[in-house]
Amino acid sequence: MNLPRWGILLIDMVITVIAILAAYLLRFNFDIPSIEFKFIKIAVPLILFIRTVSFLIFKTYAGIIFHTSIEDAQRIFIAVTSGTLFFTVSTIVGAQFLGYHIIPYSIIIIDYFVTIFLMLALRAFVKVLYLEMRNLRKDKKNIIIYGAGSAGITAKKALDRDMGSNYSINAFVDDKEGLNKKRLLGIEIFPSQQLERLLISSQPHMLLLSTDDISPTKKQSIVELCLQYNVKVLNVPPMDKWINGELSFHQIKEIRIEDLLERDPIQLDLKVIEQQVSNKVILVTGAAGSIGSELARQLTRFHPKKLILLDQAETPLHELDLELANLYQFCNYEMVLADVRNTERMHKIFQTFQPEIIYHAAAYKHVPMIELNPSEAILTNVKGTSIMANLAVQYHTKCFVLVSTDKAVNPTSIMGASKRIAEIYVQALQKKLGTSNGTTRFITTRFGNVLGSNGSVIPLFKKQIERGGPITVTHPEITRYFMTIPEACQLVLDAGAMSKGGEIFVFDMGKSIKIVDLAKKMIRLSGLEEGNDIHIVFTGLRPGEKLYEELLNQKETNLPTHNPKITIAKVREYDFETIANYVNQLLTLFKQQDNEQLVRLLKEIIPEYKSNNSIYEKLDE
Numbered sequence: 125m126n127l128p129r130w131g132i133l134l135i136d137m138v139i140t141v142i143a144i145l146a147a148y149l150l151r152f153n154f155d156i157p158s159i160e161f162k163f164i165k166i167a168v169p170l171i172l173f174i175r176t177v178s179f180l181i182f183k184t185y186a187g188i189i190f191h192t193s194i195e196d197a198q199r200i201f202i203a204v205t206s207g208t209l210f211f212t213v214s215t216i217v218g219a220q221f222l223g224y225h226i227i228p229y230s231i232i233i234i235d236y237f238v239t240i241f242l243m244l245a246l247r248a249f250v251k252v253l254y255l256e257m258r259n260l261r262k263d264k265k266n267i268i269i270y271g272a273g274s275a276g277i278t279a280k281k282a283l284d285r286d287m288g289s290n291y292s293i294n295a296f297v298d299d300k301e302g303l304n305k306k307r308l309l310g311i312e313i314f315p316s317q318q319l320e321r322l323l324i325s326s327q328p329h330m331l332l333l334s335t336d337d338i339s340p341t342k343k344q345s346i347v348e349l350c351l352q353y354n355v356k357v358l359n360v361p362p363m364d365k366w367i368n369g370e371l372s373f374h375q376i377k378e379i380r381i382e383d384l385l386e387r388d389p390i391q392l393d394l395k396v397i398e399q400q401v402s403n404k405v406i407l408v409t410g411a412a413g414s415i416g417s418e419l420a421r422q423l424t425r426f427h428p429k430k431l432i433l434l435d436q437a438e439t440p441l442h443e444l445d446l447e448l449a450n451l452y453q454f455c456n457y458e459m460v461l462a463d464v465r466n467t468e469r470m471h472k473i474f475q476t477f478q479p480e481i482i483y484h485a486a487a488y489k490h491v492p493m494i495e496l497n498p499s500e501a502i503l504t505n506v507k508g509t510s511i512m513a514n515l516a517v518q519y520h521t522k523c524f525v526l527v528s529t530d531k532a533v534n535p536t537s538i539m540g541a542s543k544r545i546a547e548i549y550v551q552a553l554q555k556k557l558g559t560s561n562g563t564t565r566f567i568t569t570r571f572g573n574v575l576g577s578n579g580s581v582i583p584l585f586k587k588q589i590e591r592g593g594p595i596t597v598t599h600p601e602i603t604r605y606f607m608t609i610p611e612a613c614q615l616v617l618d619a620g621a622m623s624k625g626g627e628i629f630v631f632d633m634g635k636s637i638k639i640v641d642l643a644k645k646m647i648r649l650s651g652l653e654e655g656n657d658i659h660i661v662f663t664g665l666r667p668g669e670k671l672y673e674e675l676l677n678q679k680e681t682n683l684p685t686h687n688p689k690i691t692i693a694k695v696r697e698y699d700f701e702t703i704a705n706y707v708n709q710l711l712t713l714f715k716q717q718d719n720e721q722l723v724r725l726l727k728e729i730i731p732e733y734k735s736n737n738s739i740y741e742k743l744d745e
Contacts, residue, residue, distance in 0.1 A: 140175040147234035178207035208236045266328040271335030272298035279334045294326040323353040334360035351648045400621040407432040407479035410486030412440035418613040424454040431457035464508035474519040485527040494539040495667035505542035525620040530572040536736035537668025554626035556700040565625035572605030593658035605633035628693040665737045
């Protein structure tokens with residue numbers, strides 16, 4: 125319940141009387157001469173009147189005392205200062221007529237400071253008392269902060285500012301030497317070896333990860349331990365993400381599954397990449413997709429001469445346009461709404477922009493969808509790639525990077541087979557051209573699923589959890605390789621920079637992950653319990669899907685590069701005239717719209733292509 129305005133004004137008037145009496149007591153060392161009493165009788169009513177008028181004019185009573193703010197303090201300062209100036213002038217003028225000062229200057233000065241102090245102190249006291257009483261009525265949430273560095277200190281202060289949240293910091297955890305058993309901001313620091321004991325003894329509501337100096341493996345073990353004891357884990361963002369250099373409590377977010385699948389940062393040769401792309405005209409196809417848009421973001425920091433961002437998806441391309449303009453402050457780009465399957469349109473784009481480097485990420489990639497529409501995969505993944513590759517040669521493009529997939533290895537789906545044809549085409553074209561100076565360098569990059577992409581299971585699982593489930597998993601044993609989108613794009617840039625031409629670069633995807641384990645972990649991260657709050661349902665493999673993805677064919681071997689995350693696959697080579705003839709046959713079959721004949725030809729071109737869980741399995745017999 126808030127105090128009425130007249131009540132606050134009355135309290136301020138009482139403070140005014142107390143302040144002037146205190147000023148006289150302080151001035152005369154608590155022994156006021158009797159001669160001064162006749163002046164006090166005049167001074168107190170005069171000052172009370174002037175102060176009351178100034179309080180009314182500047183509305184010092186208008187603020188809610190339980191929520192006193194800087195604005196209230198400013199109003200008090202202005203009101204008291206103006207009142208003091210007024211009766212100072214009154215005293216000077218009065219002295220001209222009376223021959224003496226009714227109020228000594230020393231009393232005026234003491235009264236000024238005492239009045240401001242008492243008015244502000246009362247409001248601060250009432251606010252603190254109100255907040256403490258309100259907090260007593262609620263259960264405080266215990267928190268452990270992992271990281272006793274500057275980020276941890278800032279996180280603690282951000283929590284302290286958010287007084288209404290009722291948080292209590294139980295402990296800091298940090299392994300830095302010399303910090304064990306010391307105190308920071310009055311809170312004890314413990315080593316990480318004692319984290320489990322802390323989780324048991326203090327039963328915290330959450331743990332804040334407030335350090336960047338922690339390996340992905342360590343982060344995963346901390347989160348696993350917290351989930352074991354039903355403790356939420358929140359992430360403090362890096363300092364460069366803070367708003368105007370300050371951390372807001374609302375920036376502290378729950379840890380995501382993507383954070384747990386991260387690996388040690390990639391060490392890139394940025395100078396080599398910069399030499400490759402700086403001041404170059406670069407074309408990115410499929411620029412509105414997950415990989416294409418991230419390539420665009422990363423390329424901006426290398427200052428290309430012109431970035432041509434091409435896609436047929438209008439709305440996502442528009443959103444990328446706004447992002448680059450507003451967030452990245454980058455303007456050397458051109459948005460091109462076009463289809464890589466349209467030969468005439470691509471001719472015009474090459475003629476207009478003369479791209480020196482091409483990152484070809486445009487492709488159809490959803491396995492079950494493509495299994496139902498094989499001709500479209502041929503049109504986009506095969507014809508689109510061949511058009512772009514042929515034009516790259518015709519217009520003397522220096523470098524052409526094809527973004528491929530692990531599904532092209534021992535393909536079991538039409539999508540994987542179509543991407544393998546694309547790989548074969550650009551590699552055979554490179555073989556025909558050779559690798560002498562002046563010829564286009566064709567590079568293929570091959571990697572698995574990227575976290576958070578449009579085709580990833582993670583966005584799907586998040587939506588299913590938000591709806592209350594169930595989470596649908598195709599098979600209890602199905603596994604996939606995962607890589608973050610930024611990591612994949614960094615490796616694409618590095619591969620393009622190191623290539624001599626004709627290689628298929630395979631990215632180190634780490635360990636394959638069981639999709640059902642991924643689903644279970646996401647349920648626990650959401651604070652839910654599998655089987656009680658949300659269920660996992662197995663739906664069976666989808667058309668073209670296989671249990672285990674592979675990065676190399678059984679007959680392929682790989683060679684190392686300067687980057688331990690990238691190797692070169694030694695694959696079967698094809699004659700260009702042969703593969704070009706096959707591509708023409710595929711496009712002829714597209715016109716006939718005979719899916720069975722089209723898939724049969726795919727299997728003839730790629731002997732290792734064996735359909736799985738598909739109507740086309742009969743062709744393998």
